Amino acid sequence: MATIIVDNKEITVENGALLIEELLKNGIEIPHFCYHPALGKDGNCRMCMVEIEGKKRPQIACDTPITEGMIIRTKGEKIQKVKRQILEMELINHPIDCPICDQAGECSLQNYYMDVGLYENRLSTPKTHGKKNIDIGANVVLDQERCVLCTRCVRFTKDITKTKELGVLNRTDHSVISIFPGRPLSNPYAMNVVDLCPVGALTSKDFxxxxxxxFLEPAEAICNGCSKGCSIYVDHHKAKYEDDSIFRYRPRFNDQINGYFICDVGRLSYKVENKNRESVAKIRGKESEYEYASGKLLRLLKRHQGKILFLISPSLSLEEMAQVKKLSIKYGAKLSGYDICEYDKTFGDDYLKCNDLSTNRRGLNLLDIDESELGESVENIDLAVLIGRDDIETIKNYEQIEVKVLVHPSMPKDNDIYNLYLPMLTHTSRQGSFINIDGYLQFSKSNVEYAKETQSLLQIISILLNDNATTCKEIWDESLNKIIKNIHFEDIQKRSVKMDES
Amino acid sequence: MGIKVVPRHGKSLKEKMYLPAIVGGLKVTFSHFFTNLKDTSNIQTLNYPEEQPKDITERYRGVHRLTKREDDSVRCVACFMCSTACPAECIFIEATEREDNVDEKMPKKFSIDLLECVFCGGCVEACPCDAIRMDTGIFSFVKEKREDFVVDIDTLLSHKPMKGGKK
Structure with a gap:
């Protein structure tokens, strides 16, 4: 550890670490373009200048290792002037088309300009123009004029994905980011360059x-694309006279699981969340009052007591699984998490994608829910309730099952197969805890409200159980803490926690 | 709080007689009546709606219009500055990719709900492209249905600036 003085304040930092890293950790604002914690220093943008006592000229904070007793100034007229000059140079050929730029509002260039900008243009020669609106593949649009050449994107494809699709072409003010002829950006993590880009040079075609x-409101959630369970932000907005809808997913930093990135499949999976929003209950394909349908389910459970099969999705949250388990005990039902659909041999890789597409399969093991094939164990079953999954094929061959009930966010097309359909809220609208493939327990906080009448699974079950436990906290206190003794509900609110192997 | 005692008027004989006040009032009425009768061109009131006001100033905030560029294309680039600034949240925009190669972005839908609008002019101030103005001089907008008060992009583009105003 080392003690340094920053703007007359003493702070204790790690000796030998990069100055910018520690300053940012301590909440001291240092403008920067090329430095990114996942990509390291590059030292090309010169934006992170600080004054260091004993050094003649201002130094870049991103390539300065910390030594004991450093005295640093990040504010003041001198350093402000340096920053203003660098920013003026970055903006020489910038088109300043913020009104049509998607980055406007979260653009580093915009923010720094408001802080230290030079508010008049001293350029008398025409600007050098680059190409605009180039589709470079993988849903990424490149605008060469807006680029500040921080090379974060180039370094991402070089160091992280190792696909090397991007490079810097030409020299001086003709330098541009580009793909190579006939070699578009194509890797399963390509859209991360959009988040990495500090300006509007790389934007998402999808967004x-x-x-x-x-306008966007971020909500903290967990991606339900696969069992990696990457931490994400769900950016949603409720426009006037319209339903709340999700516009994009962004990676949320989690050093234990996904770092700063997510895969493109997960990123684009928000579309399913917007589409699958059924709010009408159906009985044999015909619309029904919600209360009536919910009451009918209760009557069915009572009538078929002892001959019920609950088939749950391995993507339900721990809380939901615990409640379904309780329900199955109450009605003497068989509970199974058997699911072969949520597995794709071709999906996984060695980074953030897993073959197992369910979000919480380890939760099934933890709660001791049977995952083996149904086989002969369903011989005496005549009511099947599918929760959070609509794979009718799994129970199609069992002729003894007369009544089929579906509880799912979306209604499948051939919905008259089901005797009863109850809508439930989608993944990003239901809070819950999940255990990922590596055993990290996470809590998904997002509860995007899109339809008042649709209920969460916990609410549906609480009516069937006739208790009032509808929030995750209540279910943690009631049942989950008996199984997971060393982790409490409060522990997983801020970050993920590794489960004990025992 | 103190109490303020207000003296009660109307206690003198002249006031109690009531008629002098009536005469005084009628004197004003008739003096105006005869002045106007002598010179009808100088009457202060308008025979609205047969007569329309001619003294609307350039600064008057009328119904909005969307301006066009020299090549007759929409000036608006759907940056949402106006709808962000709007205190009544009555500007509804949907952006789309521009196909006329003038720029990258343009509004697919741009409608203003004139029943919700408070005519503050915030949108005009906020616009970075001078694409929205309120210089049409339209002060009266009458329709039969509520839905008709939501004016769409075509109507807004068709509005002309007030005669005598800046182009």
Whole structure:
């Protein structure tokens, strides 16, 4: 450890670490473009200048290792002037087309300009123009004019994905980011360059022009694309006279699971969340009052007591699984998490994607829920309740099952197969805890409200159980803490926690 | 709080007689009546709606219009500055990719709910492209249905600036 003085304040930092890293950790604002914690220093943008006592000229904070007793100034007229000059140079050929730029509102260039900018243009020669609106593949649109050449994107494809699709072409003010001829950006993590880009040079084709970013409300959630369970932000907005809808997923930093990135499949999976929003209950394919349908389910459970099969999705949260388990005990039902659909041999890789597409399969093991094939154990079953999954094929061959009930966010097309359908809220609208493939327990806080009448699974079950436990906290106190003794509900609110192997 | 005692008027004989006040009032009425009768061109009131006001100033905030560029294309780039600034949240925009190669972005839908609008002019101030103005001089907008008060992009583009105003 070392003690340094920053702007007349003493702070204790790690000796030998990069100065910018420790300053940012301590909440001291240092403008920067090229430095990114996942990609390291590069030292090309010169934006992170600080004054260090004993050094003649201002130094870049991103390539300065910390030594004991350093005295640093990040504010003051001198350093402000340096920053202003660097920013003026970055903006020489910038088109300043913020009104049509998707980055506006979360753009580093915009923010720094408001802080230290030079508010008049001293350029008398015409600007050098680059190409605009180039589709470089993988849903990424490149605008060469807006680029500050921080090379974060180039370094991402070089160091992280190792696909090396991007490079810097030409020299001086003709330098541009580009792909190589006939070699478009194509890797399963390509869209991360959009988040990495500090300016509007790389924007997402999928998000392009759909929403200005200052309208978006971020909610913390967990991606349900696969069992990796990457931490994400769900950016949603409720426009006037319209339903709340999700516009994009962004990676949320989690050093234990996904770092700063997520895969493109997960990133684009928000579309399913917007689409699958059924709010009407159905009986044999015909619309029904919600209360009536819910009452009918209760009557069915009572009538078929002892001959019920609850088939749950391995993507339900721990809380939901615990409640379904309780329900199955009450009605003497068989509970199974058997699911072969949520497995794709071709999906996984050695980074953030897993073959197992369910979000909480380890939760099934933890709660001791049977995962083996149904086989002969369903011989005496005549009511099947599918929860959070609509794979009718799994129970199709069992002729003895007369009544089929579906509780799912979306209604499948051939819905008259089901005697009863109850809508439930989608993944990003239900809070819950999940255990990922590596045993990290996480809590998904997002509860995007899209339809008042649709209920969460916990609410549906609480009616069937006739108790009032509808929040995750209550279920943790009631049942989950008996199984997971060393972790409490409060522990997983801020970060993920590794489960004990025992 | 103190109590303020207000003296009660109307206690003198002249006031109690009531008629002098009536005469005084009628004197004003008739003096105006005869002045107007002598010179009808100088009457202060308008025979609205047959007569329309001619003294609307350039600064008057009328119904909005969307301006066009020299090549007759929409000036608006759907940056949402106006709808962000709008205190009544009555500007509804949907952006789309521009196809006329003038720029990258343009509004697919741009409608203003004139029943919700408070005519504050915030949108005009906020616009970075001078694409929205309120210089049409339209002060009266009458329709039969509520839905008709939501004016769409075509109507807004068709509005002309007030005669005599800046182009």
């Amino acid at each position: 392009r022009f759909h929403k200005r970013v200052w």
